[in-house]
Amino acid sequence: xxxxxxxxxxxxxxxxxxxxxxxxxxxxxxxxxxxxxxxxxxxxxxxxxxxxxxxxxxxxxxxxxxxxxxxxxxxxxxxxxxxxxxxxxxxxxxxxxxxxxxxxxxxxxxxxxxxxxxxxxxxxxxxxxxxxxxxxxxxxxxxxxxxxxxxxxxxxxxxxxxxxxxxxxxxxxxxxxxxxxxxxxxxxxxxxxxxxxxxxxxxxxxxxxxxxxxxxxxxxxxxxxxxxxxxxxxxxxxxxxxxxxxxxxxxxxxxxxxxxxxxxxxxxxxxxxxxxxxxxxxxxxxxxxxxxxxxxxxxxxxxxxxxxxxxxxxxxxxxxxxxxxxxxxxxxxxxxxxxxxxxxxxxxxxxxxxxxxxxxxxxxxxxxxxxxxxx
Numbered sequence: 001x002x003x004x005x006x007x008x009x010x011x012x013x014x015x016x017x018x019x020x021x022x023x024x025x026x027x028x029x030x031x032x033x034x035x036x037x038x039x040x041x042x043x044x045x046x047x048x049x050x051x052x053x054x055x056x057x058x059x060x061x062x063x064x065x066x067x068x069x070x071x072x073x074x075x076x077x078x079x080x081x082x083x084x085x086x087x088x089x090x091x092x093x094x095x096x097x098x099x100x101x102x103x104x105x106x107x108x109x110x111x112x113x114x115x116x117x118x119x120x121x122x123x124x125x126x127x128x129x130x131x132x133x134x135x136x137x138x139x140x141x142x143x144x145x146x147x148x149x150x151x152x153x154x155x156x157x158x159x160x161x162x163x164x165x166x167x168x169x170x171x172x173x174x175x176x177x178x179x180x181x182x183x184x185x186x187x188x189x190x191x192x193x194x195x196x197x198x199x200x201x202x203x204x205x206x207x208x209x210x211x212x213x214x215x216x217x218x219x220x221x222x223x224x225x226x227x228x229x230x231x232x233x234x235x236x237x238x239x240x241x242x243x244x245x246x247x248x249x250x251x252x253x254x255x256x257x258x259x260x261x262x263x264x265x266x267x268x269x270x271x272x273x274x275x276x277x278x279x280x281x282x283x284x285x286x287x288x289x290x291x292x293x294x295x296x297x298x299x300x301x302x303x304x305x306x307x308x309x310x311x312x313x314x315x316x317x318x319x320x321x322x323x324x325x326x327x328x329x330x331x332x333x334x335x336x337x338x339x340x341x342x343x344x345x346x347x348x349x350x351x352x353x354x355x356x357x358x359x360x361x362x363x364x365x366x367x368x369x370x371x372x373x374x375x
Contacts, residue, residue, distance in 0.1 A: 045174050045181040046368055047167075048189035049234055050259055054267050057237050061199045063367035064360065076374040077106030083147040084110045084184070085117075087154040087169070092334060093184050093192070096362040097151055104369055109147065122172035136169075140176040148373050149180040156187035156224040161298035164188070165253060180372045182365075185226050188253075192368065193333050194230035196360040198238055201286055203360075204329050204353055209239050209269060211326065213284040215277065216246035217341040218315045222293025222304045227333050229256055231288055236260045239267035245280035246273075247311050249294045277315055281324040288331045289317045289341050317342040322351065329353045 049057065066072035082101045086094060094110065101108040111117040120139055121132035128135065143150055154169040170186040183191055201210060212235050214228055228244075229252060235242045242264065244252065251257075251273075264271045274280040281287065297304035316339075322328060330342065330352045338344055346352060 044372075045177075045183075046191060046372065047170060047174060047181065047183045047186075048230065049191050049194060049237060052237050052263075054237055054239060057195065057198060057234060060195055060364060060367040060371065061202060063370065064195075064199055064363035065203075067366045067370075068360070068363040072370075074370065074374075075103075075105030076370050077101060077104040077148070080106045080148040080373065081146060082106055082108050082149045082151060082369065083143045084108050084151045085143075085153070085173075086110065086112050086184075087114075087152075088185075090153055090184070092358050092361050093153060096358075097184065097365055100362050100366040100369060104366055106148070122169045136172045137176050140173050141178065144177055144179045147179060149182060149369065150177060151182040151184045152186070153184040154186055156226065158222055158224065158293055158297075158301065159299045161295045164298070182368065182372070185224075187224060188226055188229055188256075190226040190230045190333075191234075192361060192365055193227055194234035195368070196357060196364045197231055197288070197331060197333075198234050199360045199364055200331065200353055200357045201238075201240075201329075203356065205285060209241060210286055211284045212240045212242045212286040212288065213280055213325075213328070214242065214244045214288045214290070215280060215317065216250050216315060217289045217291045217317060218308060218312045219291035219337065219340060220305070222297060222301055222308075223291050225252065225292045228252060228290050228292050231290070232256075232260050233263065236264035236269055236271060237267055239264070239269040240286075241270045241272075243272045243274050243280055243284065245277055246275070247308075247315065248275055249296060249307065250292065251295070253295070278321060278324065281321045281328075284325050285328050286331060287317060287322065287325060287328045289336075290333065291341060316340065317346050319343065319345045319349075322346055322349075327351070331357055334358055 063072070084094065084097050098108045098110065113120045118133035119131055120134055120136055121128050122136045140150065150173065152170060152173050156164045164187040167186045167188050170183060174181045183189055214232055232242060232244060232252060233256065261271050293304055317330065322330065328351060330346055332342065332354050334354055336342060336347065338347060347354065
């Protein structure tokens, strides 16, 4: 089943196990008004995969494979609308969600706060005498009167790690919404991408446990951690033997790593961390490349840039490193900087599955939408 967040009035901790959130309720008299009866699955949000079991990851993958093959041609969104709210740029996420909603029979309304809609304030108790025009409290509840679900993209600003790791904007949307919120990438998580990644590994290599490498790569500027966070978590949940390779100082969140290790142990997989980039490639079957910023550098981009400069020539996925693998496939969420993250020779080779991976965003998101909104 799709594992969903608690819809209570408190802010949702992105690292809280959503599998434990069995009581889906709201506090306050205003939230006790009569609503049509829904099951737990249909009232929740898709914020991250924390707390999922392998079976709960498998279900949307299998559903996505049916959509992709044409075996499932259902249109559960017929006559319904999904709002897609983008604080940040998008190609694959925006296009795949719009196409997916259409193919399920629905209509997508795309909004860009500060551009095609008002600037938004998410903080509780904020005195809105600055540049923010509307509060999330009204924005979200109004959209809920028009739309069956709301998808949200809001990147990390890379300014304050302690604040951003709690996904404040995503959780403000979840707090005020009466309809499901779908995370289309937040400061901490990108679950749609992670499920598409697991689907791609399944398609390319089968169901067996695989040796998977998540490798940091040099990039001219610091990037958010959402993709590596969600990929590592999902790979652990699927029981793969995961190695996370990065230079010192670019560790993933400690609490998230605890959850990743716990999930790997439960699913029969393993977790290793490697600081020697060449060694990390030895014998792996999947290479997933992504750059991200260091937690200690949040708010200090120039320090991050100067620190990472020493890794430019070494931390790149090239033909020599791929030759150390066990005929590994190469994956990246895209967009990717050629000859920075990965060489032309690798991304254009037969081992590269980045286009299949991008296509699978469409099918996995259709599976998520169908599960949340059927019935």
